[in-house]
Amino acid sequence: MTTIDNAAAKERLEAERSKLVHQLSELGATEAGELTGDVDFGDAFADAGAATAERTEVLGLVESLKSSLDGIDAALAKVGRGTYGICTQCGSRISDARLEHRPASVRCITCKDKSGG
Numbered sequence: 001m002t003t004i005d006n007a008a009a010k011e012r013l014e015a016e017r018s019k020l021v022h023q024l025s026e027l028g029a030t031e032a033g034e035l036t037g038d039v040d041f042g043d044a045f046a047d048a049g050a051a052t053a054e055r056t057e058v059l060g061l062v063e064s065l066k067s068s069l070d071g072i073d074a075a076l077a078k079v080g081r082g083t084y085g086i087c088t089q090c091g092s093r094i095s096d097a098r099l100e101h102r103p104a105s106v107r108c109i110t111c112k113d114k115s116g117g
């Protein structure tokens, strides 16, 4: 049985996490995915419609960063419980290659392919 190196996994996840938090802050959003209000879209656009479109786009980005962040947090929680690298769906071990490529994976490739997510 292969032992997943929890310390290395944690390190990878935390590096990934701080990258996401940084990207969120660049968009003017908090870790919780909420816009802080420091970013005033109105100034950059004369047209209110364009400002709204821009805001919608930013919110979409924030949303997707936030969901990645949630995935990282879920994976980190699994590291804490000692279940990191175990598929949440079928209980099999997730391959090291997959974890290296996507550290936040909580499902094996088979379950992921089945659900399309």
Ligand SMILES: [Zn+2]
Binding pocket: 087, 088, 089, 090, 091, 092, 107, 108, 109, 110, 111, 112
């Ligand atoms: Zn599975």
